[in-house]
Amino acid sequence: MNPSVKVGFSKAVYTRPRSLVDVKSHFCPGCHHGTIHKIVAECIDRYGLREKTIGVACVGCSVFLYDYIDVDVVESPHGRAPAVATGVKRAQPDKFVFTYQGDGDLAAIGTSEIIHAANRGENLSVIFVNNTTYGMTGGQMAPTTMLGQKTSTTPYGRDFRNDGYPIRMAELLAGLEGTAYSARVAVSTPAQIRKAKVSLRKAFEMQISGMGFSIVEFLSTCPTNWGMKPLEAQKRVLGEMTEYFPLGVFKERKQADVA
């Protein structure tokens, strides 16, 4: 990982990842995007991918990926990042390609694109940030909004009789033959962050070794739109969200498919 650098008499044991841009974060207090960005940057550095990476940013708070990760990034229409990434990877199979998508993007408007990219076994990696709401547009219902959760478009709480159920995407995508790796992680405690890093490394390794489609779903906070303080938001992730969206690895291919 980061080389230890000697500074005067003391030794630096922790530095900003090379691939993380040194700018002030614009995200709300308690939001997990910053934490997830850092994990992504660390993994890019770990495998020396910075100069051969093309990221795909989607629509929502996640679009600002290009302000924080120091790699080439193409912007995608809402939900279409897996299709855009397919076009990049098919044109440049030697490059490292990832998408960074929110839950409205990946699990509502982009379900077709994510399912077919996974089913084709596109050799790319998907970072999926699930915070159970539409953050940028002001906290509307997402496909992952919990039953009973109040949002600006479910003012009386999400009711399955009207709005259906929250979708478990990591499990759904694990069911497809083309998926090489599918996992769900959280980043609400230091231990969870360490585990999340291990999962994202696995996902990156799948692409590097040509195993096919990989996805890591991050359970994430949106304190602003949840109407919670940052610490309360962490508790929600650790409690009701993890109960409904269990953490774990749902698919891990051991051998590449060969024709």
Add this chain to the structure above:
Amino acid sequence: MSALAASASKRILTKGNEAICLGAVAAGCRHYYGYPITPQNDIPEYMAAHLPALGGTFLQAESEVATINIILGTSASGKRVMTSSSGPGISLMQEGLSYMAGSELPAVVVNISRSGPGLGGIAPSQGDYLQAVKGGGHGGYRLIVLAPHSVQEMYTLTMLAFDLADKYRTPAMILGDAIVGQMKEPFIASPYDPASTVEKPWALTGCVGRERRNVKSLHLKDNAIEVHNWKLHEKYERIRKDEARAESYMLDGATIAIVAFGTAARVSKTAIQWARKEGIAAGMLRPITLFPFPEREVSELARTVDVLLVIEMNTGQMVEDVRQCTPLHDRIVFLGKPCVIPTPEEILERIRLLAGRKG
């Protein structure tokens, strides 16, 4: 084309749709993505059969929505890339085309159009004119639109479409229909002139030895989106000024001038030949580029003839652009055949009527 160039080129008998594929491959396109829809399936089928052997990529996507975004990704990678579809599929691509225009990404999109609106039918139609030339998607942009009327032009205009798309960093459309797509006739497969290709220093290829780079259409800071809109506008104005193309057909001494494109123009040529034999001074101005529209040519023509007979396989779309070119609206006559191919007989009949009225 000079006799020398022609002799060095191959004469091929084939369908218009296949000529598009040959033109694309000759122009260096090695990436094609698409989704089946009648009447353009010859194009994906040809590309599926031939691109892999050329080291290229063919992919049948799950929808036209996915298709245009896969196109976006390959275009952002700096490669020449093409898709084809027909009306309903082209409608699904409008979101992606708007993003590509905003992100200044080139590509060639072929519309072998069919009847509409809705599912319409598979009969040839020119009902997609307004969608093609006025933007089509949201936000205010233009596509470069080329309208072939022969198998020869399906080949040459496809090569030109790649060059113009790259030159101006914007998507270009080939607007055909089932007739030019499905008809077979011989054409000269002239070699592609690589002098027209341009470097793509903006492509995303990994930031080796340079700052990271973005391809995007979102501009939130200060007045960046206003600045970006003016930049696009100036580009469209340059295209308007420099790239309008039209064919003048038998216009010498003409008193009746047809204005038609694509299949309607092709049929009109026969009617004009017949009219000339009868001593009626008929001719045609055929827009080859629909955007940019040959405004100056139409404007000048309106001053020199008695009648501009606008013929379209719709209920009147290009005629709006013809009216924009001249204040002499009383000289404009419209013959519409929505979703029907006009016959040379009925066009001749209209020419006779107009000649009689004037005579």
